Amino acid sequence: MKKPIQLAEKVYLIDGYDLGMAERTGAYVLKEQQITLVETSSSPSVPHILQGLKELDISPEEIEFVIVTHIHLDHSGGAGLLLEHCPNAKVIVHPKGARHLSNPAKLIASAKAVYGEKFDTLFNPILPIAEDRLIIKQDQETLEVGNDTTLTFYDTPGHSNHHFSIYHPNVNGIFAGDTVGIYYPQLKRKGIDFYIPSTSPNQFDPDKMLKSLSMYKHLKVQRLFFGHYGMSENPQEAYKQVEAWLPIFINEAKEAFDEANDFESRTKSVTKRLFKKLKEDLQNKGLKDDDPIFDVLSLDLEVSGMGLIDYLNKQKS
Structure with a gap:
């Protein structure tokens, strides 16, 4: 420790x-x-x-x-x-x-x-x-x-x-x-x-x-x-970064929401979509493909994905 x-x-x-x-x-x-x-x-x-x-x-x-x-x-x-x-x-x-x-x-x-x-x-x-x-x-x-x-x-x-x-x-x-x-x-x-x-x-x-x-x-x-x-x-x-990523998070969530019918599938989809975007961004900044931070990002995006789909569910209801 x-x-x-x-x-x-x-x-x-x-x-x-x-x-x-x-x-x-x-x-x-x-x-x-x-x-x-x-x-x-x-x-x-x-x-x-x-x-x-x-x-x-x-x-x-x-x-x-x-x-x-x-x-x-x-x-x-x-x-x-x-x-x-x-x-x-x-x-x-x-x-x-x-x-x-x-x-x-x-x-x-x-x-x-x-x-x-x-x-x-x-x-x-x-x-x-x-x-x-x-x-x-x-x-x-x-x-x-x-x-x-x-x-x-x-x-x-x-x-x-x-x-x-x-x-x-x-x-x-x-x-x-x-x-x-x-x-x-x-x-x-x-x-x-x-x-x-x-x-x-x-x-x-x-x-x-x-x-x-x-x-x-x-x-x-x-x-x-x-x-x-x-x-x-x-x-x-x-x-600056949070304000730039926020609309991207929302847009990717909307795409995921429209392509699936249940919460779990939508969450998996938005998590996958966001992970791809973030990974590309970090690789463009010089990060290696096998960096351990990607495991952490995957975990963070899974929870954030749930919140995004939950938010859209409430918007649609």
């Missing part, structure tokens, strides 16, 4: 090894007077988070706040288990997500629908969080985590309706969750800055996503802290 890395002043990243994969989902540590975590990943990530905290000389008892950008299980699924180790921590969540953390039955059912028999290995256990340990933050509300550090929460739907982003003024950065999609640091190390939208089911909305990106631009942030994965200091390029 690799050690936590420092990304900015008092901001560290712990790899949660979500789905058993490195650089898949991260937990951010704000080493302020009130020590704060942003994201928990799923429950199998909790031992990695605890080990990362130990490496940073932080005891679990010192954690004051655990912020989840949204309640999809790869961002919040480990929160209940983590709280068992962090007796003084409270979880900060979007107003539309709080009830699902205190009663995660619907979250569990949704994840089982997507991941099937892999669910237990990837996500168990998903523990309910007592309501008195939940704090709701509305749009533009703030949280003081240090004498000179106040975070601001912004409602950012598009990926999901229960999604907020957290602006950190001291580093002029925003904890983006999945609002600006997925970033691949593995490719960055090979000289390729690459971002794609994250269109997971079941509340994906492209218009809301673009509106949230416009808000980011208005804030003029210099750093994006992604749920998947790590930090980019090139936000304009991220916006």
